Amino acid sequence: MPKKIVLVGLGFHARHHYLPLLGDVVRRHEAQLVGVVDIEDRRPHVEKALREAGLAPAHFLGLRSVDPLAQAEALTRLSRLKAEQGCDGLIVSTDPRNHLPYLTWGALEDVDVLVDKPLSALAMDFSPEAARKLTDDFQSIRDLFAHSTASATIMVTRRAHDGYLMARRILHDVAAEFGVPITFLNTYHANGYWNFPDEFRSRENHPYKYGFGALLHGGYHVVDLAAWLLSVNKEALQDDWADRMEVLTQHATPDDFLEQIPQAVYDRFGLGREMQAPFSQAGRYFAQSCGETDVNISFSARRDERVITMGSIQVMETALSTRAWRNLSEDTYKDNGRHSQERITVHMGHLLTMHIEDYRPLPRDADPQGLAPARFVIRVLRNSRLIGGEPYSEHVLTPHPSAQGGGTDSLTERSRRKTFQRWITGAGRAAAALETHELSIRLLTAAHECMSRRRRGLAPMTSFPIGTPAPSPEAKPMSWGSARV
Numbered sequence: 513m514p515k516k517i518v519l520v521g522l523g524f525h526a527r528h529h530y531l532p533l534l535g536d537v538v539r540r541h542e543a544q545l546v547g548v549v550d551i552e553d554r555r556p557h558v559e560k561a562l563r564e565a566g567l568a569p570a571h572f573l574g575l576r577s578v579d580p581l582a583q584a585e586a587l588t589r590l591s592r593l594k595a596e597q598g599c600d601g602l603i604v605s606t607d608p609r610n611h612l613p614y615l616t617w618g619a620l621e622d623v624d625v626l627v628d629k630p631l632s633a634l635a636m637d638f639s640p641e642a643a644r645k646l647t648d649d650f651q652s653i654r655d656l657f658a659h660s661t662a663s664a665t666i667m668v669t670r671r672a673h674d675g676y677l678m679a680r681r682i683l684h685d686v687a688a689e690f691g692v693p694i695t696f697l698n699t700y701h702a703n704g705y706w707n708f709p710d711e712f713r714s715r716e717n718h719p720y721k722y723g724f725g726a727l728l729h730g731g732y733h734v735v736d737l738a739a740w741l742l743s744v745n746k747e748a749l750q751d752d753w754a755d756r757m758e759v760l761t762q763h764a765t766p767d768d769f770l771e772q773i774p775q776a777v778y779d780r781f782g783l784g785r786e787m788q789a790p791f792s793q794a795g796r797y798f799a800q801s802c803g804e805t806d807v808n809i810s811f812s813a814r815r816d817e818r819v820i821t822m823g824s825i826q827v828m829e830t831a832l833s834t835r836a837w838r839n840l841s842e843d844t845y846k847d848n849g850r851h852s853q854e855r856i857t858v859h860m861g862h863l864l865t866m867h868i869e870d871y872r873p874l875p876r877d878a879d880p881q882g883l884a885p886a887r888f889v890i891r892v893l894r895n896s897r898l899i900g901g902e903p904y905s906e907h908v909l910t911p912h913p914s915a916q917g918g919g920t921d922s923l924t925e926r927s928r929r930k931t932f933q934r935w936i937t938g939a940g941r942a943a944a945a946l947e948t949h950e951l952s953i954r955l956l957t958a959a960h961e962c963m964s965r966r967r968r969g970l971a972p973m974t975s976f977p978i979g980t981p982a983p984s985p986e987a988k989p990m991s992w993g994s995a996r997v
């Protein structure tokens with residue numbers, strides 16, 4: 513029987529990724545799209561997008577507004593649709609501030625949910641409570657699914673990525689055989705996202721004006737990659753890894769960004785039209801209230817206060833972009849000159865070092881000759897006289913021929929397809945099942961707590977327990993002087 517799917521939120525992400533994936537599984541009779549939930553005003557857009565993707569029209573459940581009453585009505589209508597047409601799977605691809613009602617519905621109605629990252633988001637008032645709400649949300653949704661016959665999966669693309677799977681296997685084998693953990697980890701991701709100064713106020717897609725930014729946009733993938741690689745330590749060393757994670761951040765806001773790239777730069781490139789307001793005093797004040805553009809997270813995983821693993825996670829939006837135009841494109845997702853770069857370094861004591869570099873191609877319009885090809889490179893250096901193997905090995909992965917014929921699929925696209933396919937067919941336990949995201953979400957929470965503390969003039973440090981499931985978030989703020997010397 514084809515799995516009956518309802519898609520919640522047909523925005524940029526769903527249109528670019530889920531509709532083609534749904535098209536494939538519908539053609540193979542593995543799934544049927546029975547409904548789409550979105551804001552009523554988006555009905556024409558939804559109908560057009562389904563038509564263009566070659567999908568049959570589906571029931572449209574339109575919310576008359578985004579207020580809680582309209583949301584509750586939509587869930588009642590969703591239950592009716594399930595009773596009349598059937599629904600075994602919900603893809604939740606709305607703004608992350610609206611993920612929770614749908615996740616709750618899925619758990620209570622025993623419907624499997626595939627949800628986009630981040631699990632949840634909220635307007636940040638820079639209080640510790642707002643930051644900790646991210647962990648509260650995770651715990652309450654995890655607990656609801658623990659009592660449901662259904663499951664929740666977060667769509668993260670690194671955990672099923674051929675290159676990262678290979679890298680993690682190598683790290684796991686060394687940790688398991690020699691009892692040496694990952695002692696250092698750096699994950700760096702630049703998502704060159706050039707928001708022009710006035711766009712921090714106007715953007716609704718990947719917004720900053722609600723007090724959150726890079727980390728709850730693409731940053732979740734980078735935090736999750738770090739947590740997933742660190743889970744090698746937990747698997748290989750079991751309870752012997754660490755009992756506490758200490759976290760410290762530095763971050764930049766749009767107000768810092770206005771200082772980094774001043775108005776003269778826009779004027780110099782002929783891009784400064786109508787750009788006075790963001791640089792005014794009122795504009796700068798507003799920019800201070802926005803979410804982060806760049807963040808540097810330092811962490812140390814400690815056992816009995818002794819450092820076992822040290823590392824950092826860097827998420828940068830102020831990095832190379834190919835944007836060279838004043839007006840924001842209609843498609844703020846793909847056509848905005850965004851360029852991603854990713855690099856990882858891992859040390860396992862004195863036994864092994866690994867460097868991973870994910871070279872992404874530049875957009876075709878910015879690099880017509882294709883001078884920057886896509887290559888995913890893993891370089892492994894070993895103390896081979898002690899642990900065997902080659903002292904140096906290099907693994908290069910390149911994109912695969914497209915599953916849809918013609919062209920190639922990036923490794924990320926292939927990973928998304930694998931995760932989606934596994935979710936549709938229910939084959940095996942999902943590598944990205946909700947309950948496996950605890951460390952990622954606690955790191956994310958701690959980073960937000962640190963950034964909030966910094967905004968209130970406090971030391972941007974906190975810590976949280978790891979290793980044992982904690983019943984409730986109990987992030988412990990730290991002062992500069994409280995660490996053991």
Ligand SMILES: NC(=O)c1ccc[n+]([C@@H]2O[C@H](COP(=O)([O-])OP(=O)(O)OC[C@H]3O[C@@H](n4cnc5c(N)ncnc54)[C@H](O)[C@@H]3O)[C@@H](O)[C@H]2O)c1
Pocket residue numbers: 520521522523524525526549550551554575578583604605606607608610628629630667716717718728729845
């Ligand atoms: N690579 C990735 O993993 C990746 C990339 C981009 C976006 N995302 C995630 O995908 C999700 C959607 O992002 P997007 O860029 O498509 O956003 P978007 O704003 O373009 O689309 C969101 C859609 O949800 C609809 N919507 C809003 N409130 C709703 C509600 N209460 N009920 C039903 N529908 C509602 C909107 O009308 C819109 O059509 C987000 O969680 C985002 O973080 C993931």
